[in-house]
Amino acid sequence: MIGIIDYGLGNLRSVLGAVEKLGHQAAISADPATLALADKLILPGVGAFGDGMRNLAERGLIEPLSKQVRESKIPILGICLGFQLLSQGSEEFGAHAGLGWIPGQVRKIRPDDATLRVPHVGWNDFDITGDCILFDDVPDPALFYFVHSYHLETDPDITVGTCTYGTPMCAAIQSGNVFGTQFHPEKSQRHGLKVLQNFLERA
């Protein structure tokens, strides 16, 4: 079973719809006992970083999820805000600590080119920069849907894909069993669904 973590902010139905479309069983849950049964976890995301961490804490999810991810090595995929929450922290609406499962900090997108608008919204080319099962049978570059005002600055060693908006930004990471994409695979048509399928079947 795929556990989709409900922390009150994510676009959960979209993720559930995509997982089911790919023929997998999934449950949306905020209950640690239910999520403990999951073979794989997805941390979706639409929202603000501080609210995301607060909601995870209020639901008593941080400690059990950390055990599942760090000790039991359950594969997890963070999407958009969920991807950013994997990091050490963010400057969105003040300084907030993240889950700290991967190195890096989330910072505001500040393009050098004044004609580039923020949020970064739309279909952007994605360049595969590392060897990661998420992008098996996905064209390089691929087009994925992004919608974000903040981006992750992290270790190049865990960066497996970038998108360029003025300057290159980290758009996907893998660190062992921890996977993440800044773009929305569940909103990126066929190639996005392929990324999800790779996570579900190969991670």
Place this chain on the structure above:
Amino acid sequence: MMLRKRIITVLTLNDGTLFRTKLFKPDYRYTLNFVDAWSVDEIAILDVSRGDNPDRDRFLSAVGEFAQTCFVPISVGGGIRTLADVPRYMKAGADKVIINTGALENPALISDIANAYGAQCVVLSIDAAKRDGGYEAMSHFGTRATGRDPAAWAREAQDLGAGEILITAIERDGALQGYDLDLCRQVADAISIPVQVLGGCGNWQHMTAAFDVPGVSAACTQNIYHFTEQSIASAKKYLSAKGVPVRV
């Protein structure tokens, strides 16, 4: 490589049923089978039901059903007045919400939603009516004057935390004579967040003209002729040949 220009399909639902509108009135009924969920870049769904107490559950259940079959971003609006309204829209499958009258009545609604869901979640829609020497933002389906200049209102909304602006020229709705480019330009020049334009698209040249306006990142259309796979594909082929970066 770069960020592509978007073509957004706007679906207007009246009492849970899909209608095309003309001059902001439901005009032509059709079904979701006409919506090509694969070629389009993004979908906006608006509840245009009038009356004192529209059946929002019916609208949101239609949104929910559609969202299950569609793997592109969806923004949903119509009837959002407070932050407490937003979770239902998100639960139905919205990735972003579109607000208009609610924000005009209470501009703090913009920051409330942005603080809770992030700026990228808030699309402020502005319905603009032409006035002597300018434009005026209208509320309540374009029926009530607000005294606000659309460009100044867009600027204020940006400062309050809106992530995108959807600007609609009321007089162009269903007219197929092209977007109101002066209006697009005034609004886009006033802000630094992405701009979506709606109202008047009748052919692919109208789209290239809109994308020539700096800051316009999405051309929206709700005309039924744009909904077949062939149409969106041919629009993108045309745009691509004209040098507009689109997702083909």
